[in-house]
Amino acid sequence: MSITYLEAIREAQAKLLRDDKRVFIYGQDVGGSFGGAFKATKGLAKEFPGRVLNTPISEDAMVGTAIGAALEGMRPIVEMQFADFSSIALNQILNNAGTHYWRTNIPVPITVRLPSGGTKGSGPFHSQSMESLYAHYPGLIVMTPATVEDAYTMLIDAVAIDDPVVYCEHKYLYYHLKADNLPNDRMAVGKARIARTGRDLTIVSYSAMLHESLSAAEEIAKEGFEIEVVDLRTVKPLDTATVLASVARTGRLLAVGESFPWGGVTAEVIARVSTEGFHLLDAAPARVNAKDTPIPYHPNLWSTHRPSAKLIATKARQLLRE
Amino acid sequence: MLTFVAGKAAGDGRLAACAPQISFGATRRLRITGVKRENFLRSRPDVGYNRPMLQTARPKKKSQPKAPVHEKYIEAFRWILLTRTFEEKLASMYRGGRITGGVYVGKGQEAVSVACGIFLQKGDIFAPLIRDQAGRSAFGEPLVDVARTYFGSRTGPMRGRDGNIHRGSPRDGQLAMISHLGAMVSVVVGSLMAKRGRGEKNFIGLTTIGEGGMQTGASHEGMNIAAVEHVPLVVVATNNHYAYSTPNDREFACANLVDRARGYGFEGYELDGTDLAQCLDVIGTAVKRARAGRPPQLVVASILRLAGHGEHDDFSYVTDDIRKEPFAIDCLQRADAFIKERELADAGTLQRWREEAAEEVENAFSAAQKEPVPTGEEEDWCAISTRDLVDAIE
Numbered sequence: 188m189s190i191t192y193l194e195a196i197r198e199a200q201a202k203l204l205r206d207d208k209r210v211f212i213y214g215q216d217v218g219g220s221f222g223g224a225f226k227a228t229k230g231l232a233k234e235f236p237g238r239v240l241n242t243p244i245s246e247d248a249m250v251g252t253a254i255g256a257a258l259e260g261m262r263p264i265v266e267m268q269f270a271d272f273s274s275i276a277l278n279q280i281l282n283n284a285g286t287h288y289w290r291t292n293i294p295v296p297i298t299v300r301l302p303s304g305g306t307k308g309s310g311p312f313h314s315q316s317m318e319s320l321y322a323h324y325p326g327l328i329v330m331t332p333a334t335v336e337d338a339y340t341m342l343i344d345a346v347a348i349d350d351p352v353v354y355c356e357h358k359y360l361y362y363h364l365k366a367d368n369l370p371n372d373r374m375a376v377g378k379a380r381i382a383r384t385g386r387d388l389t390i391v392s393y394s395a396m397l398h399e400s401l402s403a404a405e406e407i408a409k410e411g412f413e414i415e416v417v418d419l420r421t422v423k424p425l426d427t428a429t430v431l432a433s434v435a436r437t438g439r440l441l442a443v444g445e446s447f448p449w450g451g452v453t454a455e456v457i458a459r460v461s462t463e464g465f466h467l468l469d470a471a472p473a474r475v476n477a478k479d480t481p482i483p484y485h486p487n488l489w490s491t492h493r494p495s496a497k498l499i500a501t502k503a504r505q506l507l508r509e
Numbered sequence: 510m511l512t513f514v515a516g517k518a519a520g521d522g523r524l525a526a527c528a529p530q531i532s533f534g535a536t537r538r539l540r541i542t543g544v545k546r547e548n549f550l551r552s553r554p555d556v557g558y559n560r561p562m563l564q565t566a567r568p569k570k571k572s573q574p575k576a577p578v579h580e581k582y583i584e585a586f587r588w589i590l591l592t593r594t595f596e597e598k599l600a601s602m603y604r605g606g607r608i609t610g611g612v613y614v615g616k617g618q619e620a621v622s623v624a625c626g627i628f629l630q631k632g633d634i635f636a637p638l639i640r641d642q643a644g645r646s647a648f649g650e651p652l653v654d655v656a657r658t659y660f661g662s663r664t665g666p667m668r669g670r671d672g673n674i675h676r677g678s679p680r681d682g683q684l685a686m687i688s689h690l691g692a693m694v695s696v697v698v699g700s701l702m703a704k705r706g707r708g709e710k711n712f713i714g715l716t717t718i719g720e721g722g723m724q725t726g727a728s729h730e731g732m733n734i735a736a737v738e739h740v741p742l743v744v745v746a747t748n749n750h751y752a753y754s755t756p757n758d759r760e761f762a763c764a765n766l767v768d769r770a771r772g773y774g775f776e777g778y779e780l781d782g783t784d785l786a787q788c789l790d791v792i793g794t795a796v797k798r799a800r801a802g803r804p805p806q807l808v809v810a811s812i813l814r815l816a817g818h819g820e821h822d823d824f825s826y827v828t829d830d831i832r833k834e835p836f837a838i839d840c841l842q843r844a845d846a847f848i849k850e851r852e853l854a855d856a857g858t859l860q861r862w863r864e865e866a867a868e869e870v871e872n873a874f875s876a877a878q879k880e881p882v883p884t885g886e887e888e889d890w891c892a893i894s895t896r897d898l899v900d901a902i903e
């Protein structure tokens with residue numbers, strides 16, 4: 188058996204719907220025989236009648252409705268058609284869901300699924316990575332699974348968590364990534380994973396960029412350097428301890444993310460290591476992000492805009508020389 | 510007979526042309542005449558507000574036979590009295606520098622608001638907004654919780670973490686509004702869907718909105734999704750003719766806000782918000798219809814805000830002309846006069862009610878004032894309930 192990242196997301200939702208009657212899925216085109224723009228809910232409407240519901244194109248109201256249902260004991264999963272459109276729902280996610288526990292002592296257990304990140308030809312409005320933006324606001328947990336196993340277990344965890352979770356699933360990984368089986372056990376939420384061990388440099392990454400980072404590490408291994416690669420898994424909470432422990436072993440840090448360069452997860456990783464682990468560093472930390480422009484359409488432009496294994500390797504070599 | 514049906518001013522071609530759509534029974538007046546809809550504001554941009562849009566249901570003619578008094582009239586009147594007394598005290602405390610942040614009152618809107626709260630039952634969802642003290646009280650919010658929230662008391666429902674009108678008690682069915690207008694509509698929809706999903710019966714949701722808040726995307730999305738989900742929701746929109754300082758003509762360009770009911774798939778009604786009897790009639794009916802499984806209900810009340818947007822605001826932008834409009838009548842004075850005219854209570858009783866209200870207000874403030882306020886050092890600075898997932902940043 189072989190299962191893709193996308194199928195893992197579908198299977199996780201099937202399991203959630205099966206095991207927990209508080210769960211329902213709410214989103215554009217998720218229902219009927221269609222099963223979502225990416226087919227992440229294919230067949231679920233039929234298997235779970237009345238619990239996989241098409242919505243109008245109203246991102247604000249989709250999340251608002253989920254919040255209301257969550258307050259009444261439900262565990263809604265909202266599917267955004269693309270992460271980019273969650274900008275319409277920012278207010279509900281940040282200001283309503285994100286503030287509710289703090290204000291009233293009552294948490295809002297919603298999961299918002301964001302099909303995120305760039306794919307060829309998708310252009311400025313179907314390619315965004317929004318984890319940095321959501322992580323900036325209090326009151327949210329932000330997941331960025333990079334493997335089939337994590338896609339599966341973390342979605343199940345997301346729904347179990349009493350607080351609002353923004354679950355960033357990467358569209359590039361949907362079909363590219365395969366595993367033999369669904370996992371039987373899971374890693375705790377909030378813990379980063381050492382995806383590759385090394386001793387010369389730490390690359391901290393997550394989501395699709397984990398795989399670019401791993402390729403870069405393989406490339407550089409041929410040159411005799413061993414790079415350690417950390418998969419953050421959740422960007423909020425950020426597992427600073429695992430990152431610091433890795434940097435303690437390697438003395439060098441490169442943070443890699445697909446979102447825009449100003450601020451964000453990579454900046455946060457560097458800030459934390461610099462403030463909490465300055466003495467561990469043998470060289471100034473560096474980072475690789477997408478460019479500070481909207482995401483381009485043409486594949487030639489897009490592959491340059493997005494951090495690639497090649498660019499990461501170049502940066503890593505520079506760092507190793509310092 | 511219900512008098513609030515859209516297109517009520519039969520002789521008024523302007524309104525009749527734009528309004529009539531939703532009504533029930535014998536009151537139905539579907540008269541779409543060929544009257545040209547003028548919009549003189551377009552040619553006179555200096556006019557302070559858009560007269561053709563005024564949506565006032567005129568007070569009933571004197572010659573009409575006396576309708577029976579609504580069974581909740583007196584109870585509602587007393588909530589209004591309590592609210593007015595409370596908010597006057599609150600405003601005076603604000604002027605005395607004893608309240609941090611803003612104070613927002615519902616002066617002039619209490620009749621609409623009380624009618625929003627008074628028909629709700631346990632199990633219903635109420636999502637009030639800025640000017641809904643009367644409705645909140647009628648729904649069951651203890652006055653002391655209001656005082657606590659304004660003082661930031663640690664014992665209050667918001668524990669100093671949020672203030673003034675941004676409060677609620679979601680476990681009791683009263684949602685805690687966020688500032689962003691329109692955002693609560695869809696939240697109520699979701700709560701109602703969950704209740705329906707659980708098999709609860711006979712519940713409704715009611716949320717309020719100003720005519721300004723009706724222009725947000727969230728409000729449109731929320732109304733639309735409410736109708737799509739066919740939830741038992743009542744939206745009570747109060748057109749108090751201003752959003753902060755902005756008059757109607759810069760807020761919307763439709764002839765009549767109640768027309769939107771049809772657009773959304775709601776049933777819609779207008780009412781004169783200065784008239785408590787009408788508020789109880791119309792909103793009470795809307796609540797009943799929602800409970801009976803009708804489509805979502807939109808009630809548009811016409812009123813003038815008789816205070817500033819907040820107590821910091823002298824509302825000098827409210828023109829003299831508009832202050833003379835029938836919708837500028839104070840609902841409390843009107844109800845007071847009605848009670849005297851109909852001899853529903855004698856002067857002594859009215860006086861006693863006023864004294865009791867004053868005492869209750871006094872008690873609420875003095876109790877809240879004695880309570881501890883939060884401190885930065887002792888605060889639990891944690892925005893999520895899952896403690897082991899708190900992001901530990903130094």
Ligand SMILES: Cc1ncc(C[n+]2csc(CCOP(=O)(O)OP(=O)(O)O)c2C)c(N)n1
Binds near residue numbers: 640749751752753
């Ligand atoms: C989305 C949003 N934008 C701006 C504001 C700031 N604001 C608070 S109340 C208000 C006016 C609201 O007018 P209306 O909805 O008519 O209610 P009223 O104050 O007249 O009762 C404004 C602009 C807000 N709360 N929400």
Ligand SMILES: [Mg+2]
Binds near residue numbers: 719721749752
């Ligand atoms: Mg207004």
